[in-house]
Amino acid sequence: MGLDFSIVPKYMDVILLGCAWTIGITVAAALLSFFGGIVFAVIALYGPWLLRQPFRLFAWLFMGTPLLLQLFLIYFGLVQIGIDLPAFVAGIIGLGLHFAVYNSELIQTAILAVDKGQMEAARTLGLSRGEALRKVVIPQAVRAVLPPIGNNMIALLKDSALVSVIGVSELTLSAQRVIGKTYRPFEFYLLAAACYYVINLGMEWVQRRIERRISISR
Amino acid sequence: MDFELMLKVYPFFLEAAWLTILLSVLTAILGLTCGALGAAARLSRFRTLRFIGAAYVSVIRGTPALIQLFILYFGGPQIGIQLDAFEAGVIGLGVNAGAYMTETIRGAIITIDKGQGEAARTLGLSQWQAMYKVILPQSARLMIRPLGVNINALIKATALVAAISVVELTYTAQRYIGSTYKPFEMFLLAGILYMIIIYVAGRGIAWLDRKAQIT
Amino acid sequence: MTDTSDFVRIEHAQKSFGKLEVLKDISLTVERGQIVAIIGPSGSGKSTLLRAINDLDALTGGEIWLDGVQVNKTLPHRQYEKHINEMRQQIGMVFQHFNLFPHLTVRENVTMAPMLLKDLSKAEANKLAEEQLDHVGMLERIEYYPSQLSGGQKQRVAIARALAMKPKLMLFDEATSALDPELVDEVNQVMKKLAEDHMTMIIVTHEMDFAAAVCDRVLFMDQGVVVEEGPPEVVFKNPVKDRTREFLRKHIEGAK
Numbered sequence: 001m002g003l004d005f006s007i008v009p010k011y012m013d014v015i016l017l018g019c020a021w022t023i024g025i026t027v028a029a030a031l032l033s034f035f036g037g038i039v040f041a042v043i044a045l046y047g048p049w050l051l052r053q054p055f056r057l058f059a060w061l062f063m064g065t066p067l068l069l070q071l072f073l074i075y076f077g078l079v080q081i082g083i084d085l086p087a088f089v090a091g092i093i094g095l096g097l098h099f100a101v102y103n104s105e106l107i108q109t110a111i112l113a114v115d116k117g118q119m120e121a122a123r124t125l126g127l128s129r130g131e132a133l134r135k136v137v138i139p140q141a142v143r144a145v146l147p148p149i150g151n152n153m154i155a156l157l158k159d160s161a162l163v164s165v166i167g168v169s170e171l172t173l174s175a176q177r178v179i180g181k182t183y184r185p186f187e188f189y190l191l192a193a194a195c196y197y198v199i200n201l202g203m204e205w206v207q208r209r210i211e212r213r214i215s216i217s218r
Numbered sequence: 219m220d221f222e223l224m225l226k227v228y229p230f231f232l233e234a235a236w237l238t239i240l241l242s243v244l245t246a247i248l249g250l251t252c253g254a255l256g257a258a259a260r261l262s263r264f265r266t267l268r269f270i271g272a273a274y275v276s277v278i279r280g281t282p283a284l285i286q287l288f289i290l291y292f293g294g295p296q297i298g299i300q301l302d303a304f305e306a307g308v309i310g311l312g313v314n315a316g317a318y319m320t321e322t323i324r325g326a327i328i329t330i331d332k333g334q335g336e337a338a339r340t341l342g343l344s345q346w347q348a349m350y351k352v353i354l355p356q357s358a359r360l361m362i363r364p365l366g367v368n369i370n371a372l373i374k375a376t377a378l379v380a381a382i383s384v385v386e387l388t389y390t391a392q393r394y395i396g397s398t399y400k401p402f403e404m405f406l407l408a409g410i411l412y413m414i415i416i417y418v419a420g421r422g423i424a425w426l427d428r429k430a431q432i433t
Numbered sequence: 434m435t436d437t438s439d440f441v442r443i444e445h446a447q448k449s450f451g452k453l454e455v456l457k458d459i460s461l462t463v464e465r466g467q468i469v470a471i472i473g474p475s476g477s478g479k480s481t482l483l484r485a486i487n488d489l490d491a492l493t494g495g496e497i498w499l500d501g502v503q504v505n506k507t508l509p510h511r512q513y514e515k516h517i518n519e520m521r522q523q524i525g526m527v528f529q530h531f532n533l534f535p536h537l538t539v540r541e542n543v544t545m546a547p548m549l550l551k552d553l554s555k556a557e558a559n560k561l562a563e564e565q566l567d568h569v570g571m572l573e574r575i576e577y578y579p580s581q582l583s584g585g586q587k588q589r590v591a592i593a594r595a596l597a598m599k600p601k602l603m604l605f606d607e608a609t610s611a612l613d614p615e616l617v618d619e620v621n622q623v624m625k626k627l628a629e630d631h632m633t634m635i636i637v638t639h640e641m642d643f644a645a646a647v648c649d650r651v652l653f654m655d656q657g658v659v660v661e662e663g664p665p666e667v668v669f670k671n672p673v674k675d676r677t678r679e680f681l682r683k684h685i686e687g688a689k
Contacts, residue, residue: 003296064413066377069388069405076401161282165381172285179292186293193281193289200280336489337532337591341546341598342522344514351545355536 005187011178015188018174019195025092025170026160026199030153032096037103037149038138044108046133062101068162070094075166088170091163099156106148110141143214150207157203158196171195224403227394234390235411241304241376241386242415245311246369252316253365257323271320278317284378286310291382307379315372322368326361327353359430366423373416387411440465440500440633441486441602447494448481455481456492457657463650466631470644470665473654474680479637482654483604486635487524488517499523500601522550525595529607531587533579533594539566540575543594550598565593569623585616589623596627603627605636609643641684645669653677 043055062070071094078085085093114137122132142149164173175192179185259271278286290299291306301309330353338348380389391408395401441463448456455478463469471479484490486497488505497504504520506513534542543562547553553561566572569589579587588608595603605624609617621643627634628647638644644651644665651668653661653676661668661677672678 061409061413064416065405065409066374066388066412068377068380069391069408069412072388072392072395073401073405076395076399077405080399080401158280158282161284162378164284172282172288175285176288184296186289186296189285189289189293193285196282196285197277197280331530331532333528333530333532334534337526337528337534338546339518340487340489340521340524340526341594342518342520342550343546344518347549351549352534356534359536 003186004184007182007184008187008191011182011188014174014178015171015191015195018169018171018192019199021088021169021174022157022160022171022196023199025088025095025163025168026153026157028092029095029099029160030156032092033099033103033152033156034149036096036100037107038142040100040104041107041111041141042133042138044104045111059101059104062098063105067094067098067159068165070098071162071166087167088163091160091166091168091170095156095160095163098159099152102152103145103149106145106152107138107141110145111137114140114144146214147207147211150210154200154203154207157200161196220400220403223398223400224407227398227404228407230394231387231390231407231411234385234387234408235415237384238373238376238386238412239415241307241311241379241384242369242373242419244308245315245372245376248308248312249315249319249368249372250365252313253319253323253368256316256320257327260320260324261327275317275320278314283311283314283375284381286314287378287382303379303382303384306382307376307384311372311375311378314375315368318368318371319365322364323357323361326357326364329360330356359427362423362427362430366420366427369419369423370416373419374412439463439498440467441635442498443482443486443495444498445495446482446485446492446497448478448485448490448492455657456485458495459657459659461652461659461662463633463635465633467650468628468632468634468636468648469650469652470648471635471637471652471654472639472641472644472680473652473660476656477654478657479654480606483606483635483637486602486604487521487526489526518550522546522598523601525592525598525600525603527588527591527595527603527605527608529611531579531584531591531611533587533591535579537578538575539571539577539579539582539590542579542590543597546594547597561597562593565597566590568596568626569593570619583616584612585619588612588620592620592623592627601633603632603634605634605638607637607639610639639684641669641681653680655680 040055040059043051044059047055071091074094074097075087075090078090118136118140119132122136123129127135160170161172164170164176167173169177171192175188179188182188256271256274259267260275262268262271287306287310290310291301291303294301294306334352334356335348338352339345343351376386377388379386380392383389387408391404394404398404439462441461443459443461446456446459448454459482471482473479481490485492486499486504488497492505499520500523502520504517506516508516534545537545540559540562543565544553544555544558547561548555548558563572563575566575569592571586571589571593574582574586574590579590582590592608608624609620612620617640621640624634624636624643625647636644636648648665650662651665652659653668653672653674655676661672661674668677669681672681
């Protein structure tokens, strides 16, 4: 069939809209995974037994199985229990939870690393355990693991392609739709790949800037 | 929880698990090969090869594996590459894993003290002899564990081929979710099998690692 | 080159990193069996000069000759590799940080290169290793791994490893600088023994006493040039140049 890129400009708007969705989903899921990661880390380390044990099971399941399988569970599972969410919300929840578990692992290690002396210092100042955690320990821990969390978020961008499988019209599904009309898979998947690559470069740039700023304030 | 249903369908999951294992093994072999070649290219004294290695790593790691798979499987025929879904899956995932392994292998090689290579060269060993007699045996020990992390990720990544209709575990789970409306049960069935595969692979790697550290 | 009294000949050696000149036009000859010490402050270029002799650090100008053969010939890459590997087999080198191969036993450290490059059988290589290790007093540790040895022991094995290639020339790059003081002597004893066997040696060192006792000539280097050279009695006792005197004074004070 050969290649023909002349057809690309005609569908550029669809692809660009797909890019916007991909960026939006990535940012939303990244935020969810960031704050979710902190919450999970606190539950895993300080939560009551009744909360800690089910959480550990959940984390273990989510780290040991493929994201795509988890997306199916969340998308169809929510429908099953009567919560009918738009696909993109299910996608954000799925991506967000998956990466929250990974972020939580990082944050837990970091909390344990800063905990002792800092916690004692904060407690002697009269802060409660919760306050000391919130104001002293967690900010330091999160700062320490921002670079690997940043890597997780860049991985999240690429894994966001998976939500196309549950019908979220992000970049990958947009490309697929255009291909359905044009029968030009090579051209449009390549274009989609190029878009991901550029977004990826952008995220790496932001990551470097944030890291530089943080290395100053540490 | 519908255990009766789970008992009824689990043979199909078991069968699918074998395909996931086969995919994982083939992908790991191809990935390690690409990783070794990629690392060799990145450490080459030829600029062109270094550039090719760096571009390979950057492009593959900078784009989704799913898209890479789609380009190969759906786009391949346009440039004369006809592959069935399984072949496309192995090649696509293998080349993808290879980019991550390139960095793992390269990292393990460049952390070996510069003095080791110098001492070998001083004795009159060629660059290649210094590499395979002195550097590689030492870096091999360092790379087993991080390569294990790569392989763990690769096993989970085999789920992507469900999107091109290879009947492995995730595809099977998806199909049974669709026909039974029991997402949690099906997830559990597939999930347990994934974790068994990952656990066994992890034990194998830990065993290798222990063996390598003894001397 | 037929004049073998110039066993090692360095002609107009020059090395620069961008604008920084590390070696500025150094010429030097060493006769067969001579032992030459190079002293000087850190950053003087003495290690760079030593590492240029076996082309670990390539010169940017000048020539290195060993026994009538130019070491740093201009050749196409592939041929040069072959040539330099042959040259290096004739030039033993001992490093500050020993650089023993940690994944190999003492025996394997010594036998690897002879088996690989001189086609010795395993039995021949083992015999050779035993001889060389006996020479440096390390025979009883032959089955140990480097991590089980002290620094001094490691360095003695490293010397045996170099000697097993039957080199014509030995280079020592601050061989005792990384050692605890009480371990320095055992390595010095081995080097003295080599001197008695008339091995040609070039030694970069901080140890003036050792240099005075063992060496035929001493070179004082500073800022990429040879400031002064001569027999140790002269350089250490009656240096001509102010810079030499200054360095020795500081060094002796530093040692106390």
